[in-house]
Amino acid sequence: MARRDPLEVANALHRAAIRLLRTVRVADNETGVSAPKLSALSVLTFGGPQSLTSLARAEQVTLATMSKLVSDLEAEGLVAKRVDREDKRGLRIEVTAKGRALMEEGRKRRLARLNKLIAKLSREERAQLADAAEIMMRIAE
Amino acid sequence: MARRDPLEVANALHRAAIRLLRTVRVADNETGVSAPKLSALSVLTFGGPQSLTSLARAEQVTLATMSKLVSDLEAEGLVAKRVDREDKRGLRIEVTAKGRALMEEGRKRRLARLNKLIAKLSREERAQLADAAEIMMRIAE
DNA sequence: TTACTTAGTTAGTCAAACTAATTTTTTGGT
């Protein structure tokens, strides 16, 4: 069943990851906010308020790209920008109540969708997936 | 270590998959061909010559989008378009020798990059990842 | 044959990525 060849393992994970992301994306589309914006919002939600630079780094995009994404999110009332008190060049970007509500909704939607899939699995299989995720996180940077 | 809560498992896999894809993308960028084009080329390489419609369906984009991607690939000499003999509305798109060479190069590059990561793992951990990939494929779609 | 369906193309729009140039502020060296 299990291939030991690294390339086979990598390819299998690659394909599986793409499929998984496709499934999740459906739920995300329903929020009316694009994937890059949702992702940035997620970093802010779970990582706490932070500068544009650190957000850009977390999302692996340029500062310019993130500047636009955050401006859009601000225009939609999902985040708020404030000048950093200690460094007036810098921003402190934080999630608004509305932004938090949207994330929570999204979380529920995603859960509903994934529950249908994951519910098919046994306790052991779920544990296997959790372990695999942990391994992947450890090796991927 | 292993969380049993479906949402936790799903989120962990989601994040892990994103990271994995990011890593692979770096290798793909070196080919000088964009990810969507590489992906279409991959479908043609492994799935054999096929129509624009079936390619579009495989890649989950519209016909119009795929039409442009394939035209670009053709301009770069990576695929060839021929009118279907049996249905002159249809195309038969196939990978050229140049296209196949590029895929092979890409495969090597990706292998080199992923080997570094996967080599850190034990035999058992690799098997775990392979099993997880199999489970993911089974439940996603 | 006339009407419908299917395959693909083209035009036009939009979002998100990039680079380059600019402003504002902070920091370091002399």
Added chain:
DNA sequence: ACCAAAAAATTAGTTTGACTAACTAAGTAA
């Protein structure tokens, strides 16, 4: 204390890949 260099954001402009809508050409069926 000053001035140069670095850092944080923004803005302008480009490219790519996605979409829809409108089209042509070819096959199918009433």
